Amino acid sequence: MGGAHVRLLRSDHLAAWSRTFAIQGSWNYSTMVGAGIAYAVLPLLRRIHAGDPVRLRESVERSMRPFNGHPYLCAMAVAALGRLEQDEVDPQTIEKFRTALRGPLGTVGDRAVWGQWRPICVLVGTLSFLLGASAGWSAVAFLVLYNAGHVAVRVWAYVKGWQAGLEVGRLLKGAWLERWAERLWPVNILLTGGVALVLADVVVSQSTVPLASVALLGMGAIGALLAFRFPRQGGRAAAFLLVIAPLLWLLGGLTG
Amino acid sequence: MTLILFRIDERLLHGQVIVGWGMRLGIDYYVVVDDDLSTSDWEQDIYSAGLADRTEVDFVSVADAVERFQEMDSRDGRGALLTRGTAEMRSLAEAGLLSDRRVNLGGLHGTDCRRRVLTYVHLSPADEQDLKAIHLKSNGVTARDLPVGREVGLEDLVDVVE
Numbered sequence: 206m207g208g209a210h211v212r213l214l215r216s217d218h219l220a221a222w223s224r225t226f227a228i229q230g231s232w233n234y235s236t237m238v239g240a241g242i243a244y245a246v247l248p249l250l251r252r253i254h255a256g257d258p259v260r261l262r263e264s265v266e267r268s269m270r271p272f273n274g275h276p277y278l279c280a281m282a283v284a285a286l287g288r289l290e291q292d293e294v295d296p297q298t299i300e301k302f303r304t305a306l307r308g309p310l311g312t313v314g315d316r317a318v319w320g321q322w323r324p325i326c327v328l329v330g331t332l333s334f335l336l337g338a339s340a341g342w343s344a345v346a347f348l349v350l351y352n353a354g355h356v357a358v359r360v361w362a363y364v365k366g367w368q369a370g371l372e373v374g375r376l377l378k379g380a381w382l383e384r385w386a387e388r389l390w391p392v393n394i395l396l397t398g399g400v401a402l403v404l405a406d407v408v409v410s411q412s413t414v415p416l417a418s419v420a421l422l423g424m425g426a427i428g429a430l431l432a433f434r435f436p437r438q439g440g441r442a443a444a445f446l447l448v449i450a451p452l453l454w455l456l457g458g459l460t461g
Numbered sequence: 462m463t464l465i466l467f468r469i470d471e472r473l474l475h476g477q478v479i480v481g482w483g484m485r486l487g488i489d490y491y492v493v494v495d496d497d498l499s500t501s502d503w504e505q506d507i508y509s510a511g512l513a514d515r516t517e518v519d520f521v522s523v524a525d526a527v528e529r530f531q532e533m534d535s536r537d538g539r540g541a542l543l544t545r546g547t548a549e550m551r552s553l554a555e556a557g558l559l560s561d562r563r564v565n566l567g568g569l570h571g572t573d574c575r576r577r578v579l580t581y582v583h584l585s586p587a588d589e590q591d592l593k594a595i596h597l598k599s600n601g602v603t604a605r606d607l608p609v610g611r612e613v614g615l616e617d618l619v620d621v622v623e
Binding site: 275314379 | 472473474476477480497501503504506507510511512514570571577580581
């Protein structure tokens with residue numbers, strides 16, 4: 206007996222969810238996180254196919270096939286695949302589902318986590334350091350903030366994946382993660398500007414070059430206008446300045 | 462001519478395409494050429510879930526793509542055409558649609574019958590034949606996973622001279 210007749214225990218879900226932290230443990234170019242998915246979904250499959258080693262083996266083999274996605278959102282794939290196995294969805298549909306899901310899980314996760322959340326947390330840590338916090342506390346601030354979001358995403362992804370099953374596509378479209386990725390963009394820019402300003406202040410105050418703050422602000426304003434008019438080139442220039450400013454700062458400190 | 466990227470990538474709409482290429486090239490719409498996907502609503506929902514609201518996507522069969530190519534190639538904005546495998550792109554090339562276009566080989570991952578030629582490109586004998594045919598009927602085939610990545614000519618992947 207298996208599939209839809211089996212009631213999964215909370216401990217099964219907890220085991221599967223906690224294993225998603227190791228999802229990239231055997232990443233390779235051939236199957237990418239395929240083995241990690243199989244490892245994570247195994248506690249669910251063992252319960253679903255208890256007493257049926259043939260179906261268990263088949264489902265594990267299916268789970269081992271190539272898969273890729275954002276590592277945090279792979280929890281959604283793990284839960285949804287477990288749900289499909291429990292609902293006794295045919296293997297061909299499960300394979301199509303796996304193939305389709307690896308795209309959006311990567312895109313949504315890359316945009317929200319790598320593109321917005323991680324830079325924001327880095328900037329918060331940097332800003333707290335520049336404003337006077339110790340290096341240790343700034344690092345702690347970064348780690349706590351970043352991982353609060355990280356773990357929340359993993360929990361949400363797993364719960365929603367289990368609830369939605371085959372319908373995760375509709376769930377992902379317009380999900381809060383996507384909306385927040387859009388909303389966090391101005392926060393990211395604001396923090397970038399804040400860090401740049403504080404760094405500029407440090408450079409000016411420590412530099413022997415006679416640059417007044419007003420002149421520097423004026424240059425910043427001209428730079429901002431140019432970046433607004435030519436966003437692609439302006440973005441590169443801003444990134445260059447963000448890299449070069451700390452170096453100037455360090456150089457200023459070293460040369461006294 | 463608004464279709465500015467022609468890419469073979471079995472993952473279709475994923476991070477490298479949408480964020481890596483799409484943001485760099487300012488892509489406004491995607492055309493996914495795939496017979497199975499063109500008739501499967503739930504799969505279309507999943508594939509398009511990663512797109513921003515303002516970005517459009519059409520899922521069309523190979524036959525529809527050939528028939529509607531001029532329309533798809535003259536829309537407002539910039540477009541990207543994606544196929545899951547080499548066979549679909551070969552069909553477009555042999556229909557004479559890619560004569561002045563360069564084809565980007567983006568991601569074909571390993572299977573039992575494919576050999577690895579790049580970390581992100583694995584080719585079967587059939588894939589190689591398709592790519593040679595596309596190469597002859599287009600402005601060339603090159604492999605590159607991301608815009609910042611190294612571009613590798615088809616001649617470095619397979620022997621293109623028959």
